[in-house]
Amino acid sequence: MLELEASLASRLHEHEEQLRKHRLLVEKQREWLVEYVPSPAHQQETQTTRAVAIKDSRPTAEGSKKIPIEERLLQKGDESRRKLESEREKMEKERLENENRILGERVVSASITPRRTAESSRALWQGMPVELTAKPQISLMSEKLAEVKRSKEGLSDVDISTSLLVRAARARGALLERETANASSPHPQITSKASALLRDGTAFERLYASRSEKISEPQEELRSLIEESLCSGVPVITAKAQALQRRAGHSVSDDLYDDARRSREQRMRRATTPPARATPRIDAVSEIIAAQLPQSSAQRLLVPKRSVVATIDAPFAPSISKASARIASQRENNTPRHEVLHRDSYRRATRTHEQSASKAKSELENCTFHPIISTRAANSRLEASAFERMSKWQQRRDQRIEDERIKQLADEEKQCTFVPSTNPAKATVVDIDIYGGDGRAWGFHDFVDRQQTARKMRDEEQHHVAASFTDGSNWSRTTTRPQIPNISAFHQSSGNNKQSQAHIALSLAMNALREAEAVTALE
Numbered sequence: 001m002l003e004l005e006a007s008l009a010s011r012l013h014e015h016e017e018q019l020r021k022h023r024l025l026v027e028k029q030r031e032w033l034v035e036y037v038p039s040p041a042h043q044q045e046t047q048t049t050r051a052v053a054i055k056d057s058r059p060t061a062e063g064s065k066k067i068p069i070e071e072r073l074l075q076k077g078d079e080s081r082r083k084l085e086s087e088r089e090k091m092e093k094e095r096l097e098n099e100n101r102i103l104g105e106r107v108v109s110a111s112i113t114p115r116r117t118a119e120s121s122r123a124l125w126q127g128m129p130v131e132l133t134a135k136p137q138i139s140l141m142s143e144k145l146a147e148v149k150r151s152k153e154g155l156s157d158v159d160i161s162t163s164l165l166v167r168a169a170r171a172r173g174a175l176l177e178r179e180t181a182n183a184s185s186p187h188p189q190i191t192s193k194a195s196a197l198l199r200d201g202t203a204f205e206r207l208y209a210s211r212s213e214k215i216s217e218p219q220e221e222l223r224s225l226i227e228e229s230l231c232s233g234v235p236v237i238t239a240k241a242q243a244l245q246r247r248a249g250h251s252v253s254d255d256l257y258d259d260a261r262r263s264r265e266q267r268m269r270r271a272t273t274p275p276a277r278a279t280p281r282i283d284a285v286s287e288i289i290a291a292q293l294p295q296s297s298a299q300r301l302l303v304p305k306r307s308v309v310a311t312i313d314a315p316f317a318p319s320i321s322k323a324s325a326r327i328a329s330q331r332e333n334n335t336p337r338h339e340v341l342h343r344d345s346y347r348r349a350t351r352t353h354e355q356s357a358s359k360a361k362s363e364l365e366n367c368t369f370h371p372i373i374s375t376r377a378a379n380s381r382l383e384a385s386a387f388e389r390m391s392k393w394q395q396r397r398d399q400r401i402e403d404e405r406i407k408q409l410a411d412e413e414k415q416c417t418f419v420p421s422t423n424p425a426k427a428t429v430v431d432i433d434i435y436g437g438d439g440r441a442w443g444f445h446d447f448v449d450r451q452q453t454a455r456k457m458r459d460e461e462q463h464h465v466a467a468s469f470t471d472g473s474n475w476s477r478t479t480t481r482p483q484i485p486n487i488s489a490f491h492q493s494s495g496n497n498k499q500s501q502a503h504i505a506l507s508l509a510m511n512a513l514r515e516a517e518a519v520t521a522l523e
Contacts, residue, residue: 011165019073023080030084069161302405449507
C-alpha cells in the first residue's frame with residue numbers, strides 16, 4: 001500500500017509539472033495575441049459573465065470541504081486569466097493614450113483601421129477556444145464509457161486522475177510479472193515423470209556415455225571398412241557363381257587353370273599376329289599417275305638414303321680461326337653444343353624424378369596397410385607425353401621400313417647368279433632416272449643457284465662495309481690528311497653488281513628451259 005501511495009504521489013507531481021508547463025505556454029501565446037484584442041470593455045463583460053457561470057455551476061473553495069484536482073486547476077486557470085486580462089487592459093490603455101497624444105485631432109479619422117483590425121482579431125480569437133482555455137472538451141458518451149470502465153476496475157469512488165495513476169501502476173506491475181515469468185531460471189524444470197524414471201549414474205556420466213557412443217560408432221564403421229578392403233586371402237563366392245553348372249569331374253581349380261591357359265594362348269596369338277594397318281584408298285586418277293612414275297611409293301621408300309654432299313660443287317668453304325680451333329680442342333670430349341645446353345634440363349628432370357620416387361617410397365614405408373593397385377592404373381600415370389609417343393611411332397616406322405629394305409636387298413642378292421664388282425668411289429652416284437633425270441628433285445638446281453648468288457652478294461656487301469670502316473688497329477700518331485675519292489673503284493663495284501644481276505637473269509632463264517624440257521618429257 002505504501003508503494004502504491006508513493007507511486008500515486010509521484011504521478012500527481014508529474015501531472016502538476018506538466019500543467020505548469022502548459023500554463024506557461026498558454027501565457028506566452030496570450031502575450032503574443034495581446035495586440036489583437038478588439039475591445040477591453042467587451043472582453044471584461046464576457047469574462048465577468050463566464051466567471052459568474054462558473055461560480056454558479058461549481059462549488060467554491062470556501063463552500064466545500066474537499067475540492068477535486070480539476071476544480072483547483074480551473075480556479076488557478078481563472079486567476080491567471082484574470083491577471084492576464086488586467087495586464088492586457090493596462091497595456092491597451094497605455095497604447096491608446098500614446099496614440100491619442102501622437103495623432104491628436106486625427107484620432108477620430110484614424111479609428112477606422114483599428115476597428116477593422118479589431119474585427120479580424122475577434123474572429124481569430126473566437127476560432128481558438130481550445131488554445132485559450134485550459135479546459136478539455138469531453139463528450140457525454142466518453143464520460144459514460146469512462147464511468148463504466150472505472151466501475152469494472154473497482155475505481156468508481158476515485159476521481160479520473162487517480163484512476164489513471166492506478167491503471168498505470170497496475171500495468172507496470174503486470175509487465176514486471178510477465179518479465180519475471182519469462183526470465184530463464186538457472187535451475188532446469190524436471191517433470192514428475194522424469195523424476196520417477198530410473199537412472200544409471202549422474203547426468204554427467206550419462207552425457208559422457210552417449211557422447212562416447214556417438215564418437216565410437218563412426219570409428220567402428222571406418223575400422224570395418226578398412227578390414228573389408230584388406231585382402232584376407234579367402235575368396236568370396238557369389239550366389240550366381242554357386243548356381244553355375246560345372247563339368248563333372250572338374251573342380252574350381254581346374255576351371256581356373258583352363259581359363260588362365262586360354263587367356264595366355266590368346267595373348268600369345270595377339271602378340272604374333274601383325275597389327276592391322278590402315279590401307280589408303282587409291283582412286284583411278286592416282287593409279288594413272290602412279291603407272292606413269294618410274295617407281296612406286298614403296299620402292300622409293302625402300303631405296304637407301306644416299307649422301308649428295310659429294311656431288312655439290314660448292315664455290316665456298318668455311319674457314320675456322322686458330323682461336324676457335326684451340327677452344328674446340330680444349331673442350332671436354334668435344335661435346336656438341338646442343339648437348340651442353342640441354343644437359344642442365346636433363347639433370348633437373350632426373351633429380352625431380354628421383355625426389356618424387358623417394359618421397360613415394362617413404363610414404364609407402366609409413367603405410368600400415370597395403371592397398372590393391374591395378375597395374376593398368378599405375379602404368380597410366382607414367383604415360384609419356386604426346387611428343388614422345390609420336391617420336392617412338394616415327395622411330396618404329398623408320399625401323400620397319402629399314403628392315404624391309406634390308407630384307408629386299410638380301411632377297412635380290414640371293415636371286416643374283418653373279419657377284420658384281422662395285423667401285424667404292426662411285427658408290428654415292430645417284431640414279432639418274434629419279435625425278436628430273438639427274439637424280440635430284442625438281443627445283444634443286446634453282447635453289448642451289450639462288451643460295452650461291454645470295455651468299456656471293458652478301459659477302460660482297462660485307463667486304464664493302466668492312467672497307468668503309470676501321471677498327472683502329474692501323475692507327476698511327478700522325479695527322480689525317482684528306483684524300484680524293486676513288487671514282488674508278490665506285491665504277492668497278494657498280495660493274496660487279498651489274499655482273500651479279502646478269503648472272504641471276506641467266507640462272508632464271510636456265511631454270512625455265514629445264515622446266516619446259518621436263519614438261520615435254522612427261523607429255
